[in-house]
Amino acid sequence: MATASTVDRVSKLSGLRADDFPEEGLLERMPHVRGKLTPNEPLGDHTWFRVGGPAEVLFKPVDEEDLAYFLAHCPIDIPVTVIGLASNLLVRDGGVPGVVIRLGPQFSYIKVEGAMITAGAGALDLNVARAAQASGVAGLEFLCGIPGTIGGGLRMNAGAYGREFKDIVEEVHVLDRSGQRRTLYHDQIGFAYRHTGVPEDNIFIAAVLQGEEGKPDAIQDKMREIQKSRAATQPIREKTGGSTFANPEDDPQKRKSWQLIEAAGCRGLKIGHA
Ligand SMILES: Cc1cc2nc3c(=O)[nH]c(=O)nc-3n(C[C@H](O)[C@H](O)[C@H](O)COP(=O)(O)OP(=O)(O)OC[C@H]3O[C@@H](n4cnc5c(N)ncnc54)[C@H](O)[C@@H]3O)c2cc1C
Incomplete structure (x- = not known):
């Protein structure tokens, strides 16, 4: 993806x-x-x-x-x-x-206020999903299936199970290449499929995420469902890139990435350690 x-x-x-x-x-x-x-x-x-x-x-x-x-x-x-x-x-x-x-531990904080979560860019998506669940904030469950940080997720507009960062981000804080801090609001971020329009030299340092009120038990169930489905379809504990390629948007036969990789004879291809 x-x-x-x-x-x-x-x-x-x-x-x-x-x-x-x-x-x-x-x-x-x-x-x-x-x-x-x-x-x-x-x-x-x-x-x-x-x-x-x-x-x-x-x-x-x-x-x-x-x-x-x-x-x-x-x-x-x-x-x-x-x-x-x-x-x-x-x-x-x-x-x-x-x-x-x-980014180290100082960038990994997670603060919950009502249904709004402020997370440092170094926080793990999984930990943000867990914090949301514990506080009864729904809508961020999909984060539990993405093995990355908030910073990487923002850059990639990462998503799964029908939701992506675009759906939960209110604003982000960035440092530009000259060290200036700026706040960008949702419409200034340029979200697209697995892409964000924020200049490449900007570093995300935090994001304000909006969820909605929910019941911790129901959120937990949804996260379990996501993790179960992932475990059944993707060997996520392996060092595999099997699910990580973006599907092409313009293939005339509407093939998915894995089909193109297979058709090219590249399934299992290894070069050096990669
Ligand atoms: C097994 C597996 C499953 C996956 N499943 C999914 C999935 O379901 N959905 C999905 O969308 N992706 C998926 N991915 C891809 C990947 O996990 C996501 O893109 C994730 O958001 C990357 O986060 P990261 O912190 O690892 O970023 P990195 O891989 O470290 O970086 C990704 C990009 O973000 C930039 N970046 C990182 N941090 C910052 C920052 N603080 N500020 C600015 N730029 C930054 C990097 O320079 C790079 O360009 C999967 C990957 C694997 C290996």
Whole structure:
């Protein structure tokens, strides 16, 4: 269900080979931040598929202020890529040049007020669904089946079982490449099928999600149903991309992605560790 464009974008960014990354060069150009900057960090430890070469530098900001400061002072010629759980990314063995940002615990908060939920972009979709259920907020059950973060879900307009982020997002908070914070309301987000029109260099830091009043037991039942159906149709505990490709909208025979993959003889195709 995810789009290939994400993968393409990272592939393009990853044109360099790991041993092309100089040992020190980039670190010396990094602003002084409170968070952790790690050179040549293997991304395989941070991706759903457990594959991928190193980030030239991995940055884990400690909070929003730290991230904003970093963006404001990181030289503009250095590419910046943000990742969530990386369940929609296939990182090349060549790694990712520039800085890869991973949002940590300070970005994983979930606050419930009535039927409105504010979640940090690092919060897991599953945890947001659970928090909604515990507080009797209905309409967010589909999040329990998506193995990602709120940030990744916003970028992808992720969805399942007839609902997607578009249906629950009231507003989002972003930092742009210069570290400026902005609020974007629903109609400014440009939601489309597994795509959001927010500029690629904007980093989501939080979202305000709207549900509706519901009964915790009924919400729980719906989540169980979703998880049961997933377990029956998709081996979600495997490191598989089987369900992650966006279905083409313009195939004359209206074939689904898996049918095209099979027709191309690519079922089970393996290159390196991918
Ligand atoms: C087994 C399996 C099942 C899946 N099922 C579904 C499904 O039912 N429906 C569905 O829609 N998808 C599905 N996916 C795809 C994937 O889980 C979703 O796209 C998910 O929302 C990705 O979230 P993530 O945090 O892992 O994002 P990542 O994969 O880390 O990143 C995805 C994109 O979002 C960007 N991004 C991540 N965080 C931020 C941020 N804070 N700010 C700005 N950009 C950001 C990244 O740069 C990248 O472009 C599935 C994937 C797997 C492996």
